[in-house]
Amino acid sequence: MQGVQFLLAISLAFTFASASDPSPLQDFCVALKDAKNDAVFVNGKFCKDPKLVTPEDFFFSGLNVPGNTSNRLGSKVTSVNVEQIPGLNTLGVSLARIDYAPYGLNSPLIHHRATGILVLLQGTLYVGFVTSNPDNRLISKVLYPGDVFVFPAGLIHFHFNIGKTNAVAITGLSSQNPGVITIADSVFGSNPLINPDVLSKAFKLDKNLVTQLQSRL
Template sequence: MATPFTLFLLAAALSPTVFSFEPAPLQDFCVAETSNQGSVRVNGMACKNPLFVQADDFFYSGLHVAGDTGNSYGFRVTPVTVYQVPGLNTLGLSMMRIDYALWGANPPHTHPRATEIFTVLEGTLQVGFITSDPQNRLITKVLQRGDVFVFPVGLVHFQRNMGHSNATAIAALSSQNPGVISITNSIFGSTPPISTEILAQTFGVDNKTVHLLKKKSTHV
């Protein structure tokens, strides 16, 4: 029979898994109180009084509208997170529409708090993610309309339009606020900036190249 101490060790070992995702809600809903954004929040936002909750707190209109892809990468994300739909607060999910110009790309990035399930609505997209150290394997596939692909939580991933027309996809994510870390912008566009010498040594390039990449990262 397991002793209390053994059960304690087991619980301690499992706790990182148990608490690594957003907790289940303890009520029907907890609509975010968006008028009090300055308050301190822990894993969510303060709840609006349920008596004042309306249908619009659970509603968003706009995913039928194509995003403006006129930027240097040729893609645009239209998010639907807790910031667009306050009723998502504590429910642990969100979604987004991604539009791609011809040869447009959503460059390598991560969502630190969410797994993403990705569905192609129109076009042909190459997608992929990279496994963690030490393997660093590239898992990649070309998707057509109606195809689905999964990007595991926290892993670097990307998409690129490989077709002969614009492309559109929609994605669901396992967090109300999945976050996004753009690899290039995080490294070369941080505030304050990482020193040029560190970046030059890390990537095996000269200082001039680092300065150029820093400049480009501020004009995405």
């Protein structure tokens, strides 16, 4: 009986293992940016001929340059994903530099394809994420230089500079193209706009306020 249970456990382990993402079958797959317009791909991008790959395919310069935070949110994200480094294709990682003016905000957002890990280099940030329904629990923390915080994939999260000086952070992401859904922009700034009656009822807001928010975003 114990032998049968052991074999069943081994079988289940291999079943779960085979259900995970497959490992790449090549050293790298540098993305092609000039594939034909009628080409179709499901995940990642088409691969460049390995014999034509150069060091520049794996290189990005300029992350030391502060981002321009003179915008309505007072923050700037400088992404370094597969669009900037073609060699990241199929490797499952990317990163970003985030600059914050005093009281600058990286507005509540979702990375639907990636977990994020943030390290604060300068300033003071109030960060957090909200767990899924039905709890909707806020997990938050004030960060200081050298502190690290993790944001689980697919959960709403935010970063807010609560200091009187600029702040700088680096975020690592577990996807070559993590995707971004900014909550306010998506809900109140969609194209075309969502019917104000829908948002008025959902957020328990006066319809006129909803239309004002839509006009601003």
